[in-house]
Each structure stands twice: as C-alpha cells, then as structure tokens.
Amino acid sequence: MTLDPGNLDDRLQMMRDNMAMMTKAVPWAKELGFQVTRIEKGRVWGLQPYDEKLVGNPDTGVIHGGVITTLLDNLSGMSCATAMKDFRFVATLDLRIDYMRPADKGRDIIGEAECYHITRSVCFCRAWAYHESRDKVIATAAGAFAINKPRPTDRPESIA
Amino acid sequence: MTIDDTATQPDRAAQVEAFLKRTPFAATLGMQCEIRGDEMTAILPFQKKLIGNFTIQALHGGAISSFLELTAVAHVFLVSGLEHPPKPINVTVDYLRQGRAQDLYARATVNKLGRRMSSVRVEAWQDERSKPVAALHAHFLVTNGES
Numbered sequence: 001m002t003l004d005p006g007n008l009d010d011r012l013q014m015m016r017d018n019m020a021m022m023t024k025a026v027p028w029a030k031e032l033g034f035q036v037t038r039i040e041k042g043r044v045w046g047l048q049p050y051d052e053k054l055v056g057n058p059d060t061g062v063i064h065g066g067v068i069t070t071l072l073d074n075l076s077g078m079s080c081a082t083a084m085k086d087f088r089f090v091a092t093l094d095l096r097i098d099y100m101r102p103a104d105k106g107r108d109i110i111g112e113a114e115c116y117h118i119t120r121s122v123c124f125c126r127a128w129a130y131h132e133s134r135d136k137v138i139a140t141a142a143g144a145f146a147i148n149k150p151r152p153t154d155r156p157e158s159i160a
Numbered sequence: 161m162t163i164d165d166t167a168t169q170p171d172r173a174a175q176v177e178a179f180l181k182r183t184p185f186a187a188t189l190g191m192q193c194e195i196r197g198d199e200m201t202a203i204l205p206f207q208k209k210l211i212g213n214f215t216i217q218a219l220h221g222g223a224i225s226s227f228l229e230l231t232a233v234a235h236v237f238l239v240s241g242l243e244h245p246p247k248p249i250n251v252t253v254d255y256l257r258q259g260r261a262q263d264l265y266a267r268a269t270v271n272k273l274g275r276r277m278s279s280v281r282v283e284a285w286q287d288e289r290s291k292p293v294a295a296l297h298a299h300f301l302v303t304n305g306e307s
Contacts (some may be wrong), residue, residue: 028210028220031188055184056230057245064185065248066229071223092221096252 003086008041012082015039016110023079034071034111042116044075048109050109058141065139068109068129069097072141076125077111080145083115083123089149090123103138107131113141121147176200176238179245181208185229189223193231198239204264204284211261219259221294223286228253228296232280234266236300246278246300254295262286262294277304282283 003010015022019036023029023046032054038045048063048071056064073095082092103109112134114128127141128134167286173195180186180193189210192203204210212220229251234247240298263283271279284287 025214027214028223029212031209031221053184053188058182058184059244064183064223064226065251066185066189066226069225069229069251070220073222073225073257085234088169092255093256094252095221095225097307099248114173135197
C-alpha cells in the first residue's frame with residue numbers, strides 16, 4: 001500500500017516515518033541539533049539538546065533566545081503540515097516570542113507547537129518551550145504562516 | 161547607573177566587540193560587527209549551515225531572527241551604560257523577503273531607552289537596504305540589578 005501525502009492521515013504517517021530526516025535535511029536545524037519527537041494532527045513536539053556552542057550569555061551559560069526562536073518557528077511550520085487538509089508548503093509571515101524565564105543551564109528544551117486555525121491563505125500557530133511541562137514555560141510563541149499556492153513541481157516525495 | 165548619555169566612548173565599542181567574541185552562539189552564527197561611534201552594522205557572512213531550504217537555497221528564518229536578536233542586544237549594549245547585555249522580554253520578527261544564499265547585513269534603531277525598558281527595531285537586508293529581508297521589533301530589560 002502506498003501512502004498519499006494529499007490525504008491527511010497518510011501524510012501524518014509519512015511524517016512520523018521520516019521524523020529523523022525532517023531536521024537532518026535542514027542545515028540550520030542540524031547545526032543546532034534539535035529533533036522532532038512526536039507528531040499528532042495539528043501538533044508537533046521537538047527536543048533541543050543543551051550545547052555549549054548555543055550559549056547566548058557567557059556569564060550565565062543560558063542558551064540564546066534565537067535557538068528557541070528557531071525551534072518554535074520550525075515546529076510551528078511543521079504543525080501546519082499536520083493540520084491542513086491538502087498538502088501545501090508554508091512560509092513564516094511573522095513570529096512573536098515572549099520570554100517568560102531563562103532556560104536552566106545544562107538542560108534540554110522541549111518545544112511544542114499547535115496550528116489552531118487555518119484560512120484559505122494563512123495558518124495560525126502558537127508554541128511553547130519548557131523543560132518539564134507547559135505549567136512552567138521558558139517562552140511562548142505566536143506565528144502566522146502564509147500558505148503557498150500549489151506548484152507543479154510539488155511532487156509527493158518532496159514531503160520528506 | 162542605568163543609562164549613560166555619554167555612552168559610546170571608544171571603550172564601549174570594544175566592550176560590545178568583546179561580548180560578541182566571547183558569546184558562543186555569536187561564533188556559531190559567525191556574526192561580525194562594525195562599530196563607528198554610536199552606529200553599528202552587523203554582518204552575517206554566508207555559510208552553508210545557515211540554510212533552511214536546500215531546494216530554493218534560502219537562509220533559515222531561525223538563523224535570520226537569531227542574527228537580528230543578537231544585533232538588537234549588541235546595539236542596546238552599545239548605546240546604554242549597562243554593565244551586562246540587556247535581557248530580552250519579547251521579540252517579533254516579520255519575514256519580508258526570502259533570504260538568499262549570500263551575506264546578510266543589519267542595523268538597529270533604538271526607539272526608546274528608558275530606565276527599565278528599551279524598545280528596539282532592527283532591519284536586515286542583502287543587496288538593497290530599501291528591500292529588507294526581515295524586520296525585528298524587540299523589548300529589553302535594561303536594569304543592571306535584579307529584574
């Protein structure tokens with residue numbers, strides 16, 4: 001049986017099967033070293049391991065906000081693909097990050113993104129970064145993603 | 161002392177450069193800066209690892225926003241009398257055009273430098289300054305002691 005990315009359930013299965021590839025194929029995501037860990041309809045989870053080279057404040061050893069931005073931006077974009085009925089590429093229009101508390105030095109960061117509304121041309125997402133649970137967030141994000149029109153070159157295998 | 165009107169002495173520029181030099185994430189990005197008095201241009205030389213989409217050879221939005229946020233931090237640090245770099249409260253990034261596989265430049269404008277908060281805008285461009293790739297708006301905590 002072949003999976004059809006135009007079908008949402010099939011697409012979710014394809015994304016789950018290719019979870020490791022999804023960040024390895026993106027150089028900047030690979031550089032930061034984060035992984036996608038869980039995919040549900042409209043929701044995606046990821047993990048950003050702690051790494052000295054990502055420290056934004058040498059005095060405290062805390063990971064730079066830009067790393068969290070990248071994680072939440074990427075996961076939000078992926079959450080759109082798990083929510084749209086048809087498969088389309090999306091591009092970030094804007095993203096707002098609120099920093100609630102600094103991340104703990106030496107600890108991995110969990111990211112969670114949700115695509116909660118879709119119109120004909122825009123997906124709306126929110127996302128969270130935390131160590132343990134959403135009860136104690138490091139940062140929250142809200143973003144709008146433009147849905148690209150289908151291109152003739154959008155072949156099914158390009159989803160991976 | 162929080163704000164120093166006579167900031168941006170030559171040693172201030174050296175302090176900002178030293179901060180970027182000893183910040184691991186700035187090195188990971190490969191970010192550089194050129195400071196002339198109270199003006200600073202940040203430069204992000206192109207590297208393959210900054211790419212977000214191979215097929216269309218575009219810079220990753222996260223790399224662009226990281227660069228813009230560091231530019232904002234460095235600029236507020238430059239024009240303030242802060243002992244430590246300012247702490248971000250929130251950051252909004254508008255992605256205006258695709259960042260192509262080439263160098264990216266950025267400049268910041270401080271809208272307000274208050275006693276506790278600072279509002280900053282940053283624009284990034286490639287070939288033409290009038291065609292920005294991305295724009296960032298951020299608020300920072302600019303107190304020296306505890307928040």
